[in-house]
Amino acid sequence: MVYDWFNRQSETAPIQSSEDSTDASAQESQEETPANAEDDPLEWARQAYARLKAQKEQADAIAVEPVPESSPETVSDSQSESAPEPEPAELEPVEAKPAPVAGLSLLEQAAAQRQERQQQLEQEPEVVSQPIADATVEADREQEEPSLGEFDDTFTWSAEVLAAQGRDAGQVTLEEIDWLGRLRQGLEKTRQGFVTGLLQNLGDDPLTPEVLDDLESLLLRADAGVKATDQVLDALRQRMNEEVVDPSEGIQFLKEQLRDLLEAPIKSSGVDLLAPQRGQLNVWLMVGVNGVGKTTTLGKLANLAVRSGYSAMIAAADTFRAAAVQQVQVWGDRSDVPVVANPSANADPAAVVFDAIGAARSKGTDLVLVDTAGRLQTKHNLMEELNKIRRVVDRLAPDATVESLLVLDASQGQNGLKQAMAFARAAGLTGVVITKLDGTARGGVALAVASEAGLPIRFIGAGEGIRDLRPFNSFEFVEALLAGR
Numbered sequence: 001m002v003y004d005w006f007n008r009q010s011e012t013a014p015i016q017s018s019e020d021s022t023d024a025s026a027q028e029s030q031e032e033t034p035a036n037a038e039d040d041p042l043e044w045a046r047q048a049y050a051r052l053k054a055q056k057e058q059a060d061a062i063a064v065e066p067v068p069e070s071s072p073e074t075v076s077d078s079q080s081e082s083a084p085e086p087e088p089a090e091l092e093p094v095e096a097k098p099a100p101v102a103g104l105s106l107l108e109q110a111a112a113q114r115q116e117r118q119q120q121l122e123q124e125p126e127v128v129s130q131p132i133a134d135a136t137v138e139a140d141r142e143q144e145e146p147s148l149g150e151f152d153d154t155f156t157w158s159a160e161v162l163a164a165q166g167r168d169a170g171q172v173t174l175e176e177i178d179w180l181g182r183l184r185q186g187l188e189k190t191r192q193g194f195v196t197g198l199l200q201n202l203g204d205d206p207l208t209p210e211v212l213d214d215l216e217s218l219l220l221r222a223d224a225g226v227k228a229t230d231q232v233l234d235a236l237r238q239r240m241n242e243e244v245v246d247p248s249e250g251i252q253f254l255k256e257q258l259r260d261l262l263e264a265p266i267k268s269s270g271v272d273l274l275a276p277q278r279g280q281l282n283v284w285l286m287v288g289v290n291g292v293g294k295t296t297t298l299g300k301l302a303n304l305a306v307r308s309g310y311s312a313m314i315a316a317a318d319t320f321r322a323a324a325v326q327q328v329q330v331w332g333d334r335s336d337v338p339v340v341a342n343p344s345a346n347a348d349p350a351a352v353v354f355d356a357i358g359a360a361r362s363k364g365t366d367l368v369l370v371d372t373a374g375r376l377q378t379k380h381n382l383m384e385e386l387n388k389i390r391r392v393v394d395r396l397a398p399d400a401t402v403e404s405l406l407v408l409d410a411s412q413g414q415n416g417l418k419q420a421m422a423f424a425r426a427a428g429l430t431g432v433v434i435t436k437l438d439g440t441a442r443g444g445v446a447l448a449v450a451s452e453a454g455l456p457i458r459f460i461g462a463g464e465g466i467r468d469l470r471p472f473n474s475f476e477f478v479e480a481l482l483a484g485r
C-alpha cells in the first residue's frame with residue numbers, strides 16, 4: 001500500500017483494505033468495539049495500535065518466506081575472495097589493512113564492500129547516475145522505513161492528534177504515527193519555553209490580564225513576530241472581555257487562534273495540500289540563502305515523492321558551489337531519483353534546468369525538483385540567476401505547475417525571514433519550507449511566516465534524517481507546539 005503523503009491518503013482505500021481477510025484479527029476488534037475518539041481516545045489509540053501491529057506481523061511473516069539472495073555470509077564470502085586495493089581518494093578513509101577476514105564489524109564489512117564496489121566501478125565505463133556506495137545506500141534505505149515502537153505516550157499522543165482530526169482508527173498509517181512522533185520531538189525546544197512558561201502562569205483560575213502579558217512575551221520569545229502576537233492577544237482579550245475564560249478554554253481558544261493564523265495564507269492560496277499534479281509536469285524550485293537546507297529539503301522531497309508513488313527528477317542547478325552536484329547526487333542515489341547535472345565549472349544553471357525539463361518530458365516524469373545556489377558573488381547576481389531560471393521554466397514548460405518554495409532556517413528566526421523575503425520578487429515565491437525546527441526554540445517563526453510574509457507553509461523539516469520532512473499541517477503543528485496542554 002502506497003501512502004501518498006502529499007495528499008495525505010492511502011492509495012488503496014483503507015476501509016476496504018481493513019476488510020481484507022489478511023487483516024482479520026484487527027478488523028474483528030474494530031467491529032466488536034467501534035472506537036469513538038471523543039468518548040475514549042485511549043481505546044481508539046489501542047485499536048489503532050493493534051491494527052498496525054497485526055499489519056507488521058503479517059509483513060514480517062511475508063518477509064521471512066523467500067530465501068534472501070545475499071545473506072550476510074554471502075557478503076563476507078565475496079569480500080574475502082578479493083584482496084582490497086589501497087583506499088580510493090573520495091570515499092571514507094579506511095586504514096590499509098590485510099584482506100578482510102570473518103568477524104569484521106559491520107562498519108568494516110561495509111567499508112570493504114564499498115572498496116570492492118569502487119574497484120569494480122573503476123573498471124566499468126563511467127555511468128553518471130550509478131550509486132557509488134551501495135552499502136551506505138542500503139543502510140539509508142532501511143532508515144527510510146518507519147517501524148512500530150511501543151504503545152507509549154508518543155504513540156497515544158500521535159493517535160489522539162489523528163483521532164481529533166476525525167480519522168478512523170482503521171485508517172491510521174504507521175507513516176503518520178511515525179512522523180507525528182518526530183514532529184513532537186522536533187518541537188521540543190520551542191515547546192519547553194512555551195508550555196513550561198504557560199503552565200507556570202496558568203493556575204486553575206480564569207485568565208487574567210497578567211497571564212496574557214506573559215503569553216505575549218512567550219510568543220515574542222518563540223519568534224512569532226509582533227504582528228502574529230498582537231493578533232492572538234487581541235482575540236484573547238476580546239474574548240476575556242465578553243466572558244470569564246477558564247484555563248482549558250483559554251488554551252483551546254489560543255490553539256484555534258494559532259491555527260487560524262497559520263491557515264490564512266493556505267486558505268487564500270486556494271490549495272490546501274500542495275501535491276504534484278498527476279499527468280502533468282510539476283516543477284518545484286528550492287530557493288533561499290546559503291546553508292538554510294535547500295539541498296537537504298530537495299533530497300527529502302525526492303524521497304517523499306517516490307514513496308508517495310510519483311516519479312521524480314532532480315536538476316542540480318546550484319553550479320556555484322563545487323561540491324553541490326555531488327551532494328545532490330548522493331540524495332538522488334538514496335531514492336533512486338535521476339539527477340540532471342552539468343559538472344563543469346561555471347555551468348549555466350538555467351541550461352541545467354533546460355536539460356532537466358527536456359529529460360522529464362521525454363520520460364513522463366511527474367516532478368522536477370530544482371536545487372539552486374544560496375550564494376553567488378553578489379546578491380544581485382543571485383537574483384538575476386533565479387530570474388533566469390524562472391524564465392527558462394516558464395518558457396519551456398508553460399503548461400507545468402511551478403512552485404517556488406522559499407526554504408527558511410527556523411533557527412535564524414525572523415532575521416532569516418526578512419533576509420529571505422528579498423527572494424520574493426526574483427523567484428515569484430509561492431510557499432515556504434521551514435527547516436531545522438529541531439534544535440531551536442524559535443519554532444514560533446512559523447507564525448511570523450504566515451502573518452508577515454503571508455506565504456503558505458508547505459513543508460516542515462524537523463531533523464537531518466530522510467524521514468524528517470513532511471507536509472505542513474497547522475492542526476498537528478499547533479498540537480505539537482502545545483503538547484501537554
Ligand SMILES: Nc1nc2c(ncn2[C@@H]2O[C@H](COP(=O)(O)OP(=O)(O)OP(=O)(O)O)[C@@H](O)[C@H]2O)c(=O)[nH]1
Pocket residue numbers: 288289290291292293294295296297318321324372373374375435436437438439461462463464468
Ligand atoms: N537539524 C537539522 N538540520 C538540517 C535540517 N535541514 C537541513 N539541515 C542541515 O543543514 C545543513 C545545510 O543544509 P543544505 O541542504 O546543504 O543547505 P543549502 O541551503 O542547500 O546550502 P547551500 O547550498 O550552501 O546554500 C546540513 O548540514 C543539513 O544536514 C533540519 O531540518 N534539521
Ligand SMILES: [Mg+2]
Pocket residue numbers: 294295296318324371372
Ligand atoms: Mg545546497
